[in-house]
Amino acid sequence: MQDEARGVLEDFRNGHPETFNNAFEALFRMYQRTVYGWLLRIVRNPAAAEELTVEAFWRIYRAHARFDPSRGFEAWARTIATHAAIDWLRTQKAEIELLADVPAAPTGDPAISAEIRRKTAAAFSRLPPKLRVAAVLAVVEELPHKEIAAALGISVTAVKVRVFRALRLLRTDLQQQGVTP
Amino acid sequence: MNAHDEDRIKQLLKGAMPPISNAEPPCDLWPAMLRRLDAGPAAPPWFDWALAGGLVVFALALPASIPVFLYYL
Numbered sequence: 001m002q003d004e005a006r007g008v009l010e011d012f013r014n015g016h017p018e019t020f021n022n023a024f025e026a027l028f029r030m031y032q033r034t035v036y037g038w039l040l041r042i043v044r045n046p047a048a049a050e051e052l053t054v055e056a057f058w059r060i061y062r063a064h065a066r067f068d069p070s071r072g073f074e075a076w077a078r079t080i081a082t083h084a085a086i087d088w089l090r091t092q093k094a095e096i097e098l099l100a101d102v103p104a105a106p107t108g109d110p111a112i113s114a115e116i117r118r119k120t121a122a123a124f125s126r127l128p129p130k131l132r133v134a135a136v137l138a139v140v141e142e143l144p145h146k147e148i149a150a151a152l153g154i155s156v157t158a159v160k161v162r163v164f165r166a167l168r169l170l171r172t173d174l175q176q177q178g179v180t181p
Numbered sequence: 182m183n184a185h186d187e188d189r190i191k192q193l194l195k196g197a198m199p200p201i202s203n204a205e206p207p208c209d210l211w212p213a214m215l216r217r218l219d220a221g222p223a224a225p226p227w228f229d230w231a232l233a234g235g236l237v238v239f240a241l242a243l244p245a246s247i248p249v250f251l252y253y254l
Contacts, residue, residue, distance in 0.1 A: 032209075036205070050207070116196070121198060140195055140198050140199070167190045170190050170193075
């Protein structure tokens with residue numbers, strides 16, 4: 001099984017016409033759920049996550065020669081998907097409806113009113129995309145900083161700085177909307 | 182920003198956007214992928230070409246701006 005997976009990665013990396021398409025399809029079928037789930041966590045919009053999964057794999061398809069098998073396919077795919085998501089977020093207007101049809105765990109904090117939630121989501125949508133991605137993955141999804149750093153192609157320290165800057169900008173925006181932390 | 186503020190903002194953010202669990206695509210995306218592969222690379226939008234053309238004209242008109250432009254790349 002492991003040899004088979006290694007063979008698929010080799011075929012994908014080498015790009016020989018007779019084996020490449022099968023290898024790409026096998027990798028797509030193996031990792032589409034992972035990439036979709038990762039993208040949905042970032043963009044929080046199922047339709048956009050679907051579209052971006054295809055876009056990310058399109059970028060993967062074109063960049064196959066740069067794939068380093070020692071790094072692993074999933075980590076590489078996440079990095080490419082994260083950049084596709086950041087590009088998409090740059091094209092979106094702020095204050096879009098976040099969380100529209102996203103299956104989510106209950107928040108369980110009745111102390112936070114719907115109005116404050118709405119203002120927080122709106123403030124979050126106004127953050128620069130790079131800060132949004134770092135904040136949503138670190139604070140909301142509680143992923144390890146190391147994993148986020150690998151996906152963004154930056155250091156762990158840079159992730160912490162982005163999260164801190166995102167929180168500071170959120171606080172300022174919320175204060176301007178009359179929400180005192 | 183003190184630790185209390187930071188914790189409160191985190192709490193508000195989690196309240197506004199709960200974590201997503203068990204995210205699965207609603208269908209197999211391979212057919213969409215095949216359509217994307219058939220379509221080939223998207224052509225750059227016209228305004229990218231317009232921007233590039235504008236920059237070239239600007240650089241030719243003001244060659245001294247080239248180092249400044251490269252610095253900000």
